[in-house]
Amino acid sequence: MMADWGPVVVAVLLSPGLLFQLPARTRVVEFGNMQTSGLSILVHAIIYFALVTIFLIAIHIHIYTG
Template identity: 70%
Template sequence: MADWGPVLVATVLFVLLCPGLLFQIPGKNKVVEFGNMQTSGASVLVHAIIYFGLITIFCLAIGVHIYASQ
């Protein structure tokens, strides 16, 4: 049996936390900008830290597991 929980969590978080897709912290003109589809080095770093924190919480602390059997 394969555990697809971490794969699913990582994929969903990666899509949702792409800088500029839903929001960007820090933005070009404001602290938080929504849906501007732009990015900067600082926002990539902030989103990477948020991504690491959330994936650690979901995969290690909560222990999300999704098993797929054939």
């Protein structure tokens, strides 16, 4: 049985809000702030969905193990 690890790898590498926050509370972009607003969660969710869709559906990234 082969498992497809492509979606897992893409999701971990594109974790929203891990490296930067867009929009931040005091600036447009802040790095390593660790304080997330509701608007920032919404923006990151939209960007995350778009990138995961592009990488998994349009480019067909698949990593099989087994």
